[in-house]
Amino acid sequence: MYLPQELAPEVLEAAEKITLRDLLESPAYQAWLMSALGNAHRFRLLFKGSDSHLDEYTQFRTDRVFSAITSEQKQLSYEATNEIIRNNKMDRINANR
Secondary structure (H helix, E strand, C coil), X not given: CECCCCCCHHHHHHHCCXXXXXXXXXXXXXXXXXXXXXXXXXXXXXXXXCCCHHHHHHHHHHHHHHHHCXXXXXXXXXXXXXXXXXXXXXXXXXXCC
């Protein structure tokens, strides 16, 4: 079981100024966010505190958003993020040769 990280108050305050919608509408963040939502949904019970009443409600609300995303959109996001990660890894390997 993994422990959640404690975030500094200034991080949380800055986060209050950004919505999930902002990130989903952002070309730079959209695919990453959909991938993160999918991974969080899949592995959420591995985190300590994920069974708390408050977190269960957050999961419910987040799952509603994630389930509204079409399978095709999810797949395109996974493919895009995987390709970026793969290319970045190869670039780092080639740079170290």
